[in-house]
Amino acid sequence: MKHLIVIPPMDDGCYVTREIGDSIYNRPPYHLNPYNAVVYATKLRDEDGQKVRILDAQALGLNYEQTKRQIRKHQPDHVTYFISAYGVPYDVQCVDWSISKSFVVSPIKTDVNELIEIYSEFPFEKDDFITKPNEFIGKADFSLVDLSRYSVPIRINTNDFCPFQCIFCCRCEMKANLKPVEDTIEEIEYVQERYGINKFFLFRSEISINKNLAMQLAEKLLERNITFLTLDRVNLVEEDVYDVLYRAGLRDIHFGVESGSLKILKYMRKNITPEDTVRAFEIVNKFKDVNKRAYFIIGFPTEGLSDILASIRLSWKIAPDEPMVEVLYPDVGSPLYKQLKQDKILKTRRWEFYKHYNRRTLVFKHKRYKNWQSVNVTRYIVMLAMELRNIKQTLAKTTHFLPLQLGETE
Numbered sequence: 001m002k003h004l005i006v007i008p009p010m011d012d013g014c015y016v017t018r019e020i021g022d023s024i025y026n027r028p029p030y031h032l033n034p035y036n037a038v039v040y041a042t043k044l045r046d047e048d049g050q051k052v053r054i055l056d057a058q059a060l061g062l063n064y065e066q067t068k069r070q071i072r073k074h075q076p077d078h079v080t081y082f083i084s085a086y087g088v089p090y091d092v093q094c095v096d097w098s099i100s101k102s103f104v105v106s107p108i109k110t111d112v113n114e115l116i117e118i119y120s121e122f123p124f125e126k127d128d129f130i131t132k133p134n135e136f137i138g139k140a141d142f143s144l145v146d147l148s149r150y151s152v153p154i155r156i157n158t159n160d161f162c163p164f165q166c167i168f169c170c171r172c173e174m175k176a177n178l179k180p181v182e183d184t185i186e187e188i189e190y191v192q193e194r195y196g197i198n199k200f201f202l203f204r205s206e207i208s209i210n211k212n213l214a215m216q217l218a219e220k221l222l223e224r225n226i227t228f229l230t231l232d233r234v235n236l237v238e239e240d241v242y243d244v245l246y247r248a249g250l251r252d253i254h255f256g257v258e259s260g261s262l263k264i265l266k267y268m269r270k271n272i273t274p275e276d277t278v279r280a281f282e283i284v285n286k287f288k289d290v291n292k293r294a295y296f297i298i299g300f301p302t303e304g305l306s307d308i309l310a311s312i313r314l315s316w317k318i319a320p321d322e323p324m325v326e327v328l329y330p331d332v333g334s335p336l337y338k339q340l341k342q343d344k345i346l347k348t349r350r351w352e353f354y355k356h357y358n359r360r361t362l363v364f365k366h367k368r369y370k371n372w373q374s375v376n377v378t379r380y381i382v383m384l385a386m387e388l389r390n391i392k393q394t395l396a397k398t399t400h401f402l403p404l405q406l407g408e409t410e
């Protein structure tokens with residue numbers, strides 16, 4: 001059977017969320033390699049004996065019509081489209097409905113019944129959707145794609161389970177099989193040997209969620225001479241684990257700090273405190289050449305000015321190299337989405353309103369933010385306030401090297 005896997009074209013000049021995390025990291029000029037699509041293709045080939053090809057229209061710079069033409073040219077028996085819940089009406093423009101098809105929707109926990117109901121103008125059927133996370137756990141055979149078309153670092157997914165319940169996240173309580181550490185190491189080896197690339201983005205579950213796996217992976221990476229970026233939860237950071245991770249090549253760590261307000265942290269069921277964040281940064285700051293990024297979110301329904309100020313204060317205290325501020329959006333598979341719907345404060349169920357990271361607006365009623373301008377203005381002010389600390393520090397370092405003024409003595 002000839003099976004074609006299709007990643008639809010860019011949308012409005014942007015790479016689109018077609019795998020988890022893409023909305024944050026997959027933005028021009030940075031183009032993440034598809035990972036789930038490669039794992040899925042590898043499984044179809046190795047377990048079902050199918051003849052598989054991947055057509056990544058984003059990487060090839062194709063538009064919807066060109067993609068459709070390419071699909072017909074391949075004459076597949078079946079096509080699997082990796083689409084985004086946030087961009088359904090756009091992504092399906094390249095679908096050839098006359099060919100046997102299936103869909104993988106990102107995020108994987110998307111409520112498919114809801115999607116079919118909202119986008120009833122398209123002839124979706126429930127059985128068309130592949131929804132089991134385990135379909136995307138396994139080893140990726142990167143010979144199925146041309147990795148030179150994508151940015152470095154190369155994305156490699158590790159594990160995809162999460163016992164936590166953060167209400168804004170589409171991966172809360174995610175259950176999936178463990179990916180063997182050996183598979184990750186073999187993927188890294190292939191990329192190193194075939195492309196000479198030594199920088200990786202180890203993605204999916206936060207690295208310390210399973211410390212044993214983190215340690216096993218780090219110990220195997222010690223011999224590989226690579227550097228990598230990964231994510232973690234502040235309340236799980238431990239110095240002994242970070243010591244090994246650092247020696248294994250950790251040079252960029254991203255934390256979901258989310259808020260400096262305990263009230264908001266409780267609302268989002270993040271299960272962390274501002275003190276956890278301070279403690280985590282005290283540990284990782286010992287590793288001087290590791291870049292630290294802290295994500296904050298604004299726009300929770302109960303948020304007040306004091307909560308925003310608490311986030312700015314926390315940011316100043318932990319001094320991340322990169323403070324990032326996002327506008328809250330209800331991920332389609334998240335408890336927050338269900339909550340807002342239940343509270344009848346969701347303004348629209350058309351998910352394309354928050355498809356692009358920098359153009360998201362509040363899609364629910366909020367007492368402080370009446371429109372998208374007000375929430376985005378607040379976002380930029382908060383980011384600026386957080387960055388001011390870095391500017392101040394940079395200036396302090398710079399002025400240290402300025403020549404002495406007349407009359408000054410050392």
Ligand code: SF4
Nearest residue numbers: 162164166169171172
């Ligand atoms: S944000 Fe929370 S629920 Fe989502 S993956 Fe991280 S720890 Fe798990």
